[in-house]
Amino acid sequence: MSAGIDILPTRRFRSQDGALSPEMRAAFDSDGYLVLEDFVAPADCERLRQRALDLVEGFDPSEHRTVFSTTTRAHAAADYFESSGDKVRFFFEENAFDESGELRQAKALSINKLGHAMHDLDPVFDAFSRSGKLRRLAGEIGFRHPLLLQSMYIFKQPRIGGEVSWHVDSTYLYTEPLSCIGFWFALEDATLENGAMYCLPGAHRQALKSRFLRRDGHLVTDQLDATPWPDGPRAALEAKQGTLVLLHGLLPHFSGPNLSDRSRHAYTLHVIEGDSRYPADNWLRRGPDLPLRGF
Ligand code: FE2
Numbered sequence: 508m509s510a511g512i513d514i515l516p517t518r519r520f521r522s523q524d525g526a527l528s529p530e531m532r533a534a535f536d537s538d539g540y541l542v543l544e545d546f547v548a549p550a551d552c553e554r555l556r557q558r559a560l561d562l563v564e565g566f567d568p569s570e571h572r573t574v575f576s577t578t579t580r581a582h583a584a585a586d587y588f589e590s591s592g593d594k595v596r597f598f599f600e601e602n603a604f605d606e607s608g609e610l611r612q613a614k615a616l617s618i619n620k621l622g623h624a625m626h627d628l629d630p631v632f633d634a635f636s637r638s639g640k641l642r643r644l645a646g647e648i649g650f651r652h653p654l655l656l657q658s659m660y661i662f663k664q665p666r667i668g669g670e671v672s673w674h675v676d677s678t679y680l681y682t683e684p685l686s687c688i689g690f691w692f693a694l695e696d697a698t699l700e701n702g703a704m705y706c707l708p709g710a711h712r713q714a715l716k717s718r719f720l721r722r723d724g725h726l727v728t729d730q731l732d733a734t735p736w737p738d739g740p741r742a743a744l745e746a747k748q749g750t751l752v753l754l755h756g757l758l759p760h761f762s763g764p765n766l767s768d769r770s771r772h773a774y775t776l777h778v779i780e781g782d783s784r785y786p787a788d789n790w791l792r793r794g795p796d797l798p799l800r801g802f
Pocket residue numbers: 674675676760
C-alpha cells in the first residue's frame with residue numbers, strides 16, 4: 508500500500524442464518540460489500556481446504572501447465588482456461604516454475620486456483636455451495652432466481668501468491684441487466700500480510716468500464732467507459748477464517764501478492780439472476796450436459 512491513501516474502517520456484521528437486518532442491507536447498498544463474520548464454521552472451512560488439497564493431489568502437473576496471471580494474461584490464450592467453465596481445472600501461480608520449467612516447490616504449494624465448476628461437479632463443494640443459509644442470503648440481497656455461475660478455489664500461496672489487479676467481477680461475469688454478486692469465503696485468515704483484498708467502497712455505482720468476451724476465436728477485453736475509478740479511500744477486507752464477504756459485481760477490488768510465509772485460501776462463488784440474459788459471447792461457457800442450477 509503506497510503512502511497517502513486513506514483506508515476506511517471496514518464495517519463488520521454477523522448473520523447466523525443468512526437473514527440480513529435493515530442495517531446490513533443499507534451497508535451493502537452504500538458500500539458495495541458486506542462482511543459477515545463467523546458465517547462458516549471452522550470445521551466446514553477445514554473440510555473445503557482438505558478437499559481442495561485432495562483434488563490437487565490427484566492432478567498430474569505434466570498434463571497442463573497453465574499459469575493464471577491477471578498481469579500478463581498468459582492464461583487467456585490457453586484453451587485449458589477457455590474451456591474451464593464446466594470443468595474443475597488447475598492453474599499455476601506465475602512464479603511456480605523455474606527457468607528449466609520445473610516446479611520450484613511442492614505441487615500443493617504451486618497452484619494459484621481451481622476453477623470454475625466445482626460447485627456442480629464436486630460433491631463436497633456442491634454441498635457447501637447449496638446450503639439453506641446461502642439460499643436465504645441470496646434471497647435477502649434481491650435474487651429472484653439465482654443461478655450459481657462460477658466457483659473458484661484460490662490458494663494465494665506463501666511467497667509466490669500472485670497479485671490480482673483492480674477489476675470488477677461483472678467485467679468477466681456479464682449479464683443484461685448486470686446481476687453478478689460474488690460470495691467470497693475466507694477459509695484461512697486473510698491479513699494485510701498474506702494478500703487480503705482491498706476495495707473502493709461506494710464505487711459500485713459507476714458504470715461497467717470493460718467486458719471480457721470471445722470474438723473471432725479469441726478472448727478480448729472491450730473498453731466500454733474510459734473514466735477512471737475514483738481515487739478515493741479504500742477499505743481493507745481483512746477477514747478471519749469463516750468470514751463471508753459479499754461483493755457487488757461492480758465493486759472495484761484488488762489483492763496484492765502474498766510475500767508472507769502463510770497461505771490465504773479462499774473459496775468464491777458467483778451468482779447471477781436467472782431472469783437476466785447471458786450473452787452467447789461471454790467468455791465463461793458451459794456445454795449442454797451441465798446447465799446452470801440454483802441453490
Ligand atoms: Fe474479483
